[in-house]
Amino acid sequence: MKIARLVAAAVTTAGAGIVIVSPCALAGPAPLPTPARLTALAFPGWTDSTAGRVHSATLPQLPETAHAAYPGWQPGANRVRVEPQLVLRTDATHATLIAGLVPAGDDGRPVAAHATPMALAAYQFERHGAAWRVSSRQGIFALRGFAGGAAVRALALAPRHPAVAVEYGSCWQGYCGTWLAVYEAGPAMVSREPAVELALSGINVDSAPDCQRRLAALLKPHAWDVAARTAADAADPHDCYAIDSSWTIGTTHDLPGDLVIRYHGAISRAGARADGADAIDQRQVLRYTNGRYRAVSGFSPVPGI
Numbered sequence: 001m002k003i004a005r006l007v008a009a010a011v012t013t014a015g016a017g018i019v020i021v022s023p024c025a026l027a028g029p030a031p032l033p034t035p036a037r038l039t040a041l042a043f044p045g046w047t048d049s050t051a052g053r054v055h056s057a058t059l060p061q062l063p064e065t066a067h068a069a070y071p072g073w074q075p076g077a078n079r080v081r082v083e084p085q086l087v088l089r090t091d092a093t094h095a096t097l098i099a100g101l102v103p104a105g106d107d108g109r110p111v112a113a114h115a116t117p118m119a120l121a122a123y124q125f126e127r128h129g130a131a132w133r134v135s136s137r138q139g140i141f142a143l144r145g146f147a148g149g150a151a152v153r154a155l156a157l158a159p160r161h162p163a164v165a166v167e168y169g170s171c172w173q174g175y176c177g178t179w180l181a182v183y184e185a186g187p188a189m190v191s192r193e194p195a196v197e198l199a200l201s202g203i204n205v206d207s208a209p210d211c212q213r214r215l216a217a218l219l220k221p222h223a224w225d226v227a228a229r230t231a232a233d234a235a236d237p238h239d240c241y242a243i244d245s246s247w248t249i250g251t252t253h254d255l256p257g258d259l260v261i262r263y264h265g266a267i268s269r270a271g272a273r274a275d276g277a278d279a280i281d282q283r284q285v286l287r288y289t290n291g292r293y294r295a296v297s298g299f300s301p302v303p304g305i
Contacts, residue, residue, distance in 0.1 A: 033125075033132055035084030038097040041134055042123040043082055050108040053081050057101050057121060057140060062192060064143050071113040072103035073143070079104050080119070085152040088162045090124075094187040095132065097123045098164055101140065102148035112148030119143055120152065120166065120183075122190040141192045144181055146170035155182060157195075157249060157256035157288065164190060167200070174207030177305040180247065184291070196259060196286060196293035199302040203242040203265075211240035211268070218266035218277050237270035243280050243302050256288035263301050 040046045043055045057080045059065070059073055081104040088096045101119040102110040120142045126135040144150050150168035157163050162185045169178030181197040183190050205211045205219070212219075219242055243265035250257030261284045268277040284298035 032087050032089055032095055035087050035097060038087060038125060039084040039099060042097055046082060054104050054108045055080060055082050059140055070117055070143060072111055072116040081110050086154050088154055088185050090162055090185055090187040093127045095125045096185050098152060110148050114147055116148050117143040118145040118148050118150045138189050141190050144168055158252055158254060161256055174204055175305050176203045177201060195291060198300060201244045202302040202305055204240060205242050208238055214240045214268040215242060215266050215277050218279055239270050239303060241267040241303060259286040259293050
């Protein structure tokens, strides 16, 4: 009876004819396969085991490799550990697998120094009936992260505008930061150029002995990092800061919505009086234009690290 009502509700007059929409059409697109299932199609022989995750992948020339080399990665073929990250639906019959690749040793375990990024790789699929088949192998489209790691998730810039959001962070000699990069995804490929890449946070309270004191009035108590630099190392004038943020992308019907970032924290500028710390509470808005997000109001208070 329920199916009959659905069919009856979908019967409309169109001129002199009658259009009937089947219950299957009303049900929406078929569920996406799991990342592991598509990974096994993209990498024949892949299994969720130490040995089964090891395969070969080619590192192409990328925007970020034009001026720098990365520990563990070499141009051309690389022995890698393949970890499925997510599956994006790019239209009714196409999907994209995003995999994370890390250089692998002879034992199949990751080989990553502090400055070794994770490689983001894309593989496109097309649905034929109930089966999904590889339609193209884009491979590595970006290098992001530290120690072979980054947080990867699906992001909808608009209802039919999928993207990949990558967040990553690290600390070095008391300086810590986190960053965001967003890559648009279409049925045929994921863009190699990020639609936006920016710093989300910066903190250096462990970079010099006086930074905790200078920011104490505006920050929660903070455990001292024993690896922080000594007073002799921090004799020169320096800024002290602890700035974090949260971000959202507004929803629209067609085009990607605005990226809104809300920053909060504190900063004490070099040369300020002993208690001269300023609270940070501000907003920046970036608008999507011709494939890129560009600032239209506000600015980022996160210092370069």
